[in-house]
Amino acid sequence: MKKKPALSFWQIWNMSFGFLGIQFGFALQNANVSRIFETLGAKVDDIPILWIAAPVTGLIIQPIIGHMSDKTWNRFGRRRPYFMVGAILASLALLIMPNSPTLWIAAGLLWMMDASINVSMEPFRAFVGDMLPSEQRTTGFAMQSFFIGTGAVVASALPWIFTNWFNVSNEVVAGERIPQSVKLSFYLGGAVFLIAVLWTVFSTKEYPPEDLAEFEAEKKQSSNAVEHPIISSANLLPGFIRNGLIFLVTGILGSLLILQMGWEKELYVLSVGLGTFGLILLISAWYTRQGLVHNGLVEVITDLMNMPKTMKQLAVVQFFSWFALFAMWIYSTSAVTSHIYGTSDTASALYNEGANWVGILFATYNGFAALVAFLLPVLAKWTSRKMAHAIALVCGGIGLASFYIVKDPHMLVVSMLGVGFAWASILSMPYAILTGSLPAQKMGTYMGIFNFFIVIPQILAASILGFFTKVLFHGHAIYALILGGASLLIAAASVMFVDDVDQK
Structure with a gap:
């Protein structure tokens, strides 16, 4: 038996670099798809149902890809073949999305794009569990958070950058449905997605199955954790x-x-x-x-029925965390443009100014997430992984709820710092806690199943938030963000009940 060796900083960098491209795809989707939907004629209370493609696709694709990658080993590796196929398909989807001629074609392309991104993304989570020993897992997931934040900063701000730095039109011109600034952002995003993922594919070698089996045997021998019984x-x-x-x-x-x-x-x-x-x-x-x-x-x-205890406990935390995030992604544009800018006219210059500012706000929280990503392992060492995650979620909840009282759009940058702190932790701490409780031979499958507790709250949000906004909130999207802030606070309380079986 042998112990899984520690990797160098640059090895962890290379194996995580693909997340830079993956987040380019997600950030362009999150910051601009509601805008594309509204531009093509969607009403504010119809937007959640149009977004349903994203979580449903993840619910289906991720456990399938995780299960398949667990059983894959060929000359390209175990996880890397899925990185490559997903990157090619996602890049094509990003090129096509901003040229959607109608609302329903745009909704269909969102489905295609999200499925492709999920094919690349799901094995990356299991990749950290495959490659890194327990003491480096928090750093490994923090590195992924860094690249997610860095990629999203640029991708979220691209329409604003093209408009303000390169004088590209940000308004709909005759014969077009989508602003040129948005189109160019998606084209550049497709190229970055493919290049970044291929960097990881060609710079990182995976351990063969026999090595992983030896690492797992050593882990079981040295662990004090009680192995839960498996029911057939x-x-x-x-x-x-x-x-x-x-x-x-x-x-x-x-x-x-x-x-x-x-x-x-x-x-x-x-x-x-x-x-x-x-x-x-x-x-x-x-x-x-x-x-x-x-x-x-x-x-x-x-x-699914044999989930480890730690995974069941983290499921509650994930549910409330991702319900809040989905509310933010769906309703930030509508909330900011109507509550702060005072307009719902999607053809007006003021609306598009507000929509561009939302892109900057998304860049802000992602940028701050990138900056604090490497502070999270330090905070976890001083306290615990659970406490570090709880602190971050509280900051995020306060930041998101504060949208209601902020009147100056520039002050929303401060609110987004709290959201960024929570985002960095959401992308790393639950996975660092979870991985220690999972068997190596089922790492991909359980990472895919763990995605259920990201996807289910998103499906619930897409199912009920439109109803809430129309009936309970009387069309005021800002209340969906307040609901999201409360959800993050519940997640913060829930994390303290999680059993972290191998906290280092």
Whole structure:
């Protein structure tokens, strides 16, 4: 048996560099897609349902890619083939997205773009678990946070940079639907995405399966953690059937209730999602009854039911953290332009000025995240990983809620510093805590399953925030940001109950 060797700073740099490109794609999407939707005619309360493509794609793609990458080993490696394929597809999607002629084509392209980004992104989380020993994991995920922040700073600000530095038009001209500044930003983003991911692919070598097996054996021998029992799919069969029927019936009854009451159509996403999960459990039960337990669906569902205790606890933290983030990404443009700039006219110069400023605000929180990323391991060493994450989430919650009382758009930069602190920690601390509780041979699968607790709150947000904004908030998007701030504070309280099994 042998211990996983520590890597040098530049080795960790190279293996994380691809996240620079991945975040170019996500930042352009997050800062500009609502703007593209509104420009193409979407109403403010319709935007969440249009965004549903992103979380649904992640829910489907990430566990599949994680499971596949766990079982992959060829001359290109274990995770790296997925980095490359996803980068090529995502770059193509970024080139096409700003040329969308209609709203629904733009929504379809968002689906394509998010699926491609997820193919690249999911294995990167497992990559850190594969390559780094426990004492370097926090640094490894912090390095990813640094590149995410750095990439997002530039990508979020690109339309503003093109407009103010290079005099590129920021308004819709005759015969066009999307401003030229936005188009050029997406073109540049596609190129950066591909180049950055290929840098990691060609500069980093992966450990072969036999080495990973030896590292895992040494980890088990030296660990004091109690290994939780694994329940087989056969023993889980009654639960598959019982829970499958409960979810399926709940989904059907929920859909009928929404139809009968005439509620908002986006609520169907929630009811249909529940019913679909119930159907998946019943299909898994059928496969298990037939003895067909060695297929991807049954294996992933069985692993879901066997989640380590730490992962279950972190699921609560992730749920409230990502609900808040999705509320911010969806509603920042509408909240800032209407609540602070005082306009909802998407064709006006004032609206586009406000939309560009949102890009700067997104660049601010990502830039600050990049700066504080390497302070998080220090704060975690002084306190603990849990306490460091809780402090960051509190700062983020206060920052996001403060949008309501700020009147000067320039002062929102201060609010975004708190959000940036939370963002840096959200991208690193949960994964650093989680990885120590996961078996190496299922690292990709569990990272994909862990994404459920990022995606489910986003689906919930897309399902209910439009309803809340229209019915409860009377069209005032600013209240969605206040709700997001409260959600981050709940996440901060929840993290203190997490069991960090190998805090160094």
